[in-house]
Amino acid sequence: MKIQHITYLSLGTNQGNKLENLQNAINLIDDNVGGIQKISSIYKTPSWGFNGEDFFNICIKVATNLEPEILMISLLKIEDKLGRERSSKEGYQDRNIDIDILLFNDEIIFSKTLIVPHSKMLQRKFVMIPLVEIAATVIHPIVKKQISACLQDCDDSSEITITDQKLQRPIPISEKYNYMAIEGNIGAGKTSLVKMISEEFNAKMVLERFADNPFLPKFYEDKERYAFPLEMSFLADRYQQLTDDLAQFDLFKNFIVSDYYIFKSLIFAQVTLQKEEYLLYRKMFDLMYKEITKPDLYIYLYQDTERLLENIKKRGREYEQKIEPNYLKQIHNGYKNFIKTEKSLNLQVIDVSKMDFVHNRVDYVKIVNLIKHF
Template sequence: MTIQSNTYLSLGTNQGNKLENLQNAINLIDDRIGGIQNISSVYKTPSWGFKGEDFFNICIEVSTQHQPETLMNSLLKIENDLGRLRSNEDGYQNRNIDIDILLVNDEIIFSKTLIVPHSKMLQRKFVMIPLAEIAPNAIHPIEKTKISVCLLNCDDSSEVTLTNETLKRPTPIYEKYNYIAIEGNIGAGKTSLANLLSHEFNAKTVLERFADNPFLPKFYEDNERYAFPLEMSFLADRYQQLTDDLAQYDLFKNFIISDYYIFKSLIFAQVTLPKEEYLLYRKMFDLMYKEITKPDLYIYLFQNTERLLENIKKRGRDYEQSIETSYLKKIHNGYKNFINTEKNLNLLIIDVSELDFVNKPEDYNYIVNKIKTF
């Protein structure tokens, strides 16, 4: 089970377009670290410990899987990507962005590279005021006291002024969608993407049980003989699985992701069945389709035929090695017709022909951002 940590961060800036600096940092944290749960108001404070421009300061709450040391390295990378230049001079300095880890759940960490809770947070009103705004009841794990009480005990005399500036909280995927279905041709990467998204966003997965179908190997050996029992068994199994799993929400998961949508049954049946059998199959399908929960987001992964064949060969399922290009093209055309005619789906098409989202984080992040901004 994926462990999500509630982490509180302090962000500050006193150079350039300060509001833009904060928003850019928030967006990158959302992209690379985890979902932004809360953002405080923006506070203006005088430079602390040196002479410089006034700061804009905020605190944010982030839900993340990252371990604290990994989190710290990721935040340093975000600072660098946003143009922060560190000096070898001692003391406090101007900066276009500064991100500090304040709290990670109720953990206490003393290492060579990281101290949590932040060692100086209790002495700084520009930290405690925005933190108390979004987490008044959070407990400081060393003081064993609520943050709101810690603020009252803070003897910092600095002037902290509430501004009228506002920042936008990126909407997490799990707040936009209850159920996402991922579809695509054979070998497009549906299951791989479903598992990656599930791991990052703490989703319940509904994965197709193709390995349990006794007709599948026989179908690839003798299409005509086994097409109808294969498609009927897939339809019955998909209907039962989706009916059961979509009806049972997991209180410990944020949403549901499946690596198929039941309409794929009709697409494959159109390709594999003769006309008379298909008409009978369609009657059964229409009865079941009325009862199935429709996804809030339908993602279609487009993969060119050459890459599909490479992926099929690479994953090494014996019964798939005889799949021909013509069969994959027929399946693709079936999906294409479905996409063009099914107007009620919230459809996102992603071309993954040139992507390796399993092995390249930048390709995976590209897909995640496509979903977030859709």
Template sequence: MKIQRITYLSLGSNQGDKTKNLQKAIELIDEKIGAIKKIAAIYKTPALGFDGDDFYNTVIKVSTYLPPETLITTLLKIENELGRARSENGEYINRLIDIDILLFEDEIIFSKNLIVPHPRMLQRKFVLVPLEEIASNILHPIEKKQIKICLENCDDSSEIIKIDETLVRPIPLSEKYNYIAIEGNIGAGKTTLANLISDDFNAKVVLERYSENPFLPKFYQDKERFAFPLEMSFLADRYQQLTDDLAQFDLFKNFIVSDYYIFKSLIFAKITLQQDEYALYSKMFNLMYREITKPDLYIYLYQNTESLLTNIKNRGRVYEQNIKPEYLQKIHDGYASFIKTEQNLNTLIIDISKLDFVNNENDYEIILKKIKKF
């Protein structure tokens, strides 16, 4: 699991719709940097160091797993994406957006591209006032004084006015949902996505223990003989894992993501079992299903059959190499029927047929955006 660290960022704008510029920056920081924990009010201040329009300024608290050098590089890209223009001679000019790193944990950084704490933050009231609002008792790493004391000692006489407009904090997945279940066909990327989300949001991850099932390789060699023991063993293991793992965590305080939902047991059983076996199996399933905690969000990753077969081939599990397209279509049809009839689940279907979220970070961000905005 990646280490999350706290950084405080100063945001400013003095061109165009200044509040909108700040809000766009916040949304991009949420997408590319990390979860935004706090946002200070907006303060209007005169341009400092040059003749320009008044600025709107704020400070945000962000939890990020990016190291400082990567953080500053990403912030510069966000500024460019929002239309930030820079003077060739380094002089201060009007700008659509300006983002500075004020603090990064309690670290002191002197590098070619970055100095932290920001070297001029203690002389700028437009920085200290919003920072004190959300981090009053934080110590300045060099001064060894609380921010509120630093503000009291600041000799900046610039006028600063708190305005009525407010900024909206994007709600991170870890606050929006307590339990997400990710489903999909064989080779859709359920486990990969669950692990990525777990890393990025410090979630407890629950992964299906398929590799520990001794009947799985036998099933692909002789489906008729081993279908029933395979499905029963999967059902028992999924039930035990979900009840044990979910019971250990407070679903109101912890964020959990799993790469399966127990209803897949019934979907696969309907495909693989004989009618009389399925009748017995479904009775057992229904007894267990009542006891399972339902996810706050059920995600179904749809991928076309051609892509699934490519993924299955690339991951190289020997017992999967003879899977037929018809079998994958039956599984998809089973999921489609379940999603259509199960009205009590909060279901999001994401078509990933043209996305490679494993190797392309932008594709992964597309998926996260869909989940956050659902």
């Protein structure tokens, strides 16, 4: 599991549509930095240190996996993306967005590029008032006082006015869903994605136990002979695993993500079984399916056949190396028919054919944001 850091940020704007500037910054922080846990009210304040338009100021609490220096770089990129123009002039100036790191865990950081806690935060009511709203009992690591007490010591006499305008907090996928199933063809990357999401969002993983199935290597050698025992053993194992794992949520992990769903059994059985075998199999499946918890979101990762074969070759499972392109196409067609006809599931298709989300953080973030905004 990645280490989750808690950071408090100050956001300010005094140009253009100020409410929109703040909301856009919040959305980009949520997409690229980490989940936003709290947002203060919006406070209107006079420009500080220069003559200019009034500012809208807020503070936010963010849970992030980023280390401080990387966090700062990410925030600067967000400012640039929102059109902030930097000037070589000294002193304070108008700006459409300004994002500052106030606190990072309880750390004290003095480097060439970053000082945390922010060196001037205790002198600014436009920072301290919104910060107290969301972090009153947090201890300032240098002065060793609660933020609420630090505000009482602040001698800034600026006029600060709370507004009635509201900002929307983006909802992370770990709050939006209790149970999410990620499916895909052989080699689509579903297990890798499940592990990455579990690590980032502290989710409980349910991974298919295919490696323990004694019929799988035999099936790839003689499909006709071993198809039925293979599919029946998979069905029984998937049913028991999902029944056991979904029956109780982990005390500290109320978000479950799995790399398969029970319907996978039916899709593969349609491809591998003879007609009479499939009819018998379907009776067993229907009995079990009634008892299985349905996912809040079902995701199908589409990967083209060429990439599937490349991925299968790379991971090097000996018994998979004889899988033929036509077999993968049959499996995909089974999923495609399922997607077209299944109306009871909240179902999302994500094309990952041109992505490398395992090695490219940008691709991974794109997938997470597609899920989040679905």
